[in-house]
Amino acid sequence: MRRLLIFPVLPLLAVTSCGVAGGTAEGRAADDARATAREVARELYDAADRPAQDIGHLADDIEGVEVLRVRPDGRAGAAIVVRVSGTGREGWPNEQQTVTLRRCFELRVTEEAEWDAEPDGVECPARAPLTFAPWPEDPEIPSVEEIGRALPKVPKGGTVREAEVREAVEDLGLDPGIKVQVGSFPTVAGVVGVVLTVKPYFGDALDCTVARVAPGGTNVWIPPRVQRLPGEGGCFLGNAVNPLPPPH
Structure with missing residues (x-):
């Protein structure tokens, strides 16, 4: 059974710079790179409770972002250095010409960081971008239909034997990561x-x-998401034996 990750991998939207650095193409490109870095920080904002390597990995998954450094920052969170590109147009009469620059910024992704914090421009480390191993694969629970076919069917008036149910579950050949x-x-x-x-x-x-x-x-059924949240009881044995009422 697959579910969407809490942290979706999205390409960054195009960012229009405001021209803080003035009227040159290079200045507009630098502004554009800073705006992109700001969007990266906002994309990572909700990951502040993750380990540092996860935060770096999430940044690396964003289109157009290179991660050059990752270090832990506090109990959870990280300070990461990213390299992004920015593009600026020349002024009239050469407005069809553009300049593209690459700039590095340090982003702090911590529980204390502000959502709209301005990224700090830094010198780019003289190293290749970091690479990250693939994300861990969550074990896959068999489908409701497959589980239903495997479990015993006891007629009315019959007796359900726990040993037979356990044997049927064992025969599913479940991944060891499934509780x-x-x-x-x-x-x-x-x-x-x-x-x-x-x-x-x-x-x-x-x-x-x-x-x-x-x-x-x-x-056989999958409880509603609200019942699968921590402490809600939807994934407890009691819900299987004596099902909870549907959520309102």
Whole structure:
């Protein structure tokens, strides 16, 4: 089961410079590069609670950004040096001619940083851009249909055996990174619940699929996102055995 990351990889929108540095093409290009760096910092703003390497990696995923340095800054967050391009047009009568410059800026992505903070221009480090390993792949929970086919179907008046349910779950050949819960509660007699859970590398909501095996029916479903948030109980065994009401 795949979900969108909390941090989407987006190409930066074109930024129109304001001409702070004056009327030269070089000045307009420098302004444009600074505006782009400002947009990069805003794109990374919500990543301030991530490890420094993650912040650098997220910056590297943005189109047109080179990451030259990453260092931790505080308990979480990072100070990163990025290199971006800026383009400025010549003035009349040569307005069709453009100049493109590359500039480096240090961005602080921390819980104390302001969303609209102005990036600091710095000398570009004399080194190649950093490279980052691929993002970790989250384990994939089988589909609702596949889980439903695997679990026992017990007729009305029959007995659900927890051992058979556990065996059926084992036969799914799940990724070791998937947390498996199988069990019952004395307050709900004759019912066995199953919960398969993954904590995504990104995102605040858990990925989970729950199942309820009872005489007369086996049901499998994915709880609504609001119930999969931390502390909401949607990915607990109790929700499988005695389902929560739908959110309002």
